[in-house]
Amino acid sequence: MNPDAQARDPGLQPERTALAWSRTGLAMLVNALLALRTGWTSHQAPITVLGFVLLLASGAIIFYAAWRRRHLLHGQGPVAPSAHAIAAVAAATLLACAVELASVITG
Amino acid sequence: MKETPSPKKKRTVREPQWRQEGTEPDYRFSLANERTFLAWIRTALALLAGGVLLDQFSTKLGPHLVVVALAVVLGMLATALCGLAYVRWRANEVAMRHARKLPGTLAIPLISAVTLILSAVLVFLLMVQA
Numbered sequence: 110m111n112p113d114a115q116a117r118d119p120g121l122q123p124e125r126t127a128l129a130w131s132r133t134g135l136a137m138l139v140n141a142l143l144a145l146r147t148g149w150t151s152h153q154a155p156i157t158v159l160g161f162v163l164l165l166a167s168g169a170i171i172f173y174a175a176w177r178r179r180h181l182l183h184g185q186g187p188v189a190p191s192a193h194a195i196a197a198v199a200a201a202t203l204l205a206c207a208v209e210l211a212s213v214i215t216g
Numbered sequence: 217m218k219e220t221p222s223p224k225k226k227r228t229v230r231e232p233q234w235r236q237e238g239t240e241p242d243y244r245f246s247l248a249n250e251r252t253f254l255a256w257i258r259t260a261l262a263l264l265a266g267g268v269l270l271d272q273f274s275t276k277l278g279p280h281l282v283v284v285a286l287a288v289v290l291g292m293l294a295t296a297l298c299g300l301a302y303v304r305w306r307a308n309e310v311a312m313r314h315a316r317k318l319p320g321t322l323a324i325p326l327i328s329a330v331t332l333i334l335s336a337v338l339v340f341l342l343m344v345q346a
Contacts, residue, residue, distance in 0.1 A: 126247045129254040136261040143268045150272075189246035189309075192232050195253060199302040202257050206295040209264050213271045213287040 123181030130174030133198065137167035140205045147212045159208045166201040234306075238313030249308045256301035256323065260294040267291050277341055286334060293330045297323055 141163035148156030173194060180188070240246075267290030270283060277283050300323040307319045 122244050122247050126251055129251045133254045133258050133261075136258045136265075139265055140261050140268070143265055143272075147268060147272060189240070189243070190250045192235060192306075195250070195305055196302065198254070198257055199298055202260055202298040203295065205261065205264055206291055206298060209267050209294070210288060210291040213267060213284060213291060216271065 123178070127174055127178035127181060130177055131171060134167050134170035134174055137163065137170055137201065137205065140209075141167050144205070144208050144212065147216065151212075151216050153212065153215065156208060156212050159204070159211075163201070163205055163208065166204070170198060170201070234310050234313070238310075238315075241309075241312035245312055246309070249305060249312070252308075253301050253305035256297055256304070259327070260297040260301065263290050263297070264294040267294070276345060278345070282337070282341060286337060289330065289334060293327065296326060300326070 141160055144156060144160035144163055146160075148154070148158075148160050177190075267287040270277075270290070271287040274283055300321060304319070304321045304323065310316075311318050
């Protein structure tokens with residue numbers, strides 16, 4: 110890591126990255142609540158259950174955002190993200206897509 | 217698991233093989249790539265929410281079949297963008313580790329074309345209703 114680069118960029122890259130995670134968690138939360146509402150009002154138990162799963166996923170993403178913020182700002186220097194976290198977010202979003210498609214097609 | 221002790225020993229889950237190849241890029245590029253991935257994910261989630269809202273809350277829009285088709289296309293677009301987001305994040309990481317040119321993405325022409333078509337259909341529906 111280039112120490113000059115760090116001096117010119119005190120904390121802002123980590124800050125922006127942590128905020129991006131928070132925003133993603135909140136976007137997932139909106140979709141989880143929409144899925145819960147859809148499942149509840151149309152009496153589709155599977156959609157409601159999957160809505161809860163998405164709710165858990167959004168909680169996990171927001172939790173990861175907080176953890177990553179701590180890690181990036183106070184850890185031993187910024188690090189690249191875990192490939193598993195990235196894959197998990199992609200998987201959760203794919204699940205949200207499947208829930209949407211299922212609720213639209215069956216609803 | 218018995219391995220020779222290394223500074224990376226702290227990680228409980230092994231990172232994929234390509235993460236060990238090449239050299240670690242400047243951390244700012246890694247973080248920028250991570251944020252780009254998250255931005256595409258949010259884009260997919262926003263399109264998805266749009267699809268649900270269209271299906272659930274569009275009481276005056278019709279015919280119903282066209283509205284359902286629009287919501288399905290939004291869901292499929294979100295699915296494609298989500299897949300492309302991961303593929304591109306990974307390809308960018310690999311390219312940066314080997315100091316190669318960053319790959320292009322199909323996501324930008326795809327989202328532009330599909331959003332244009334969806335908007336045109338929606339505008340048409342709204343004009344017919346009015």
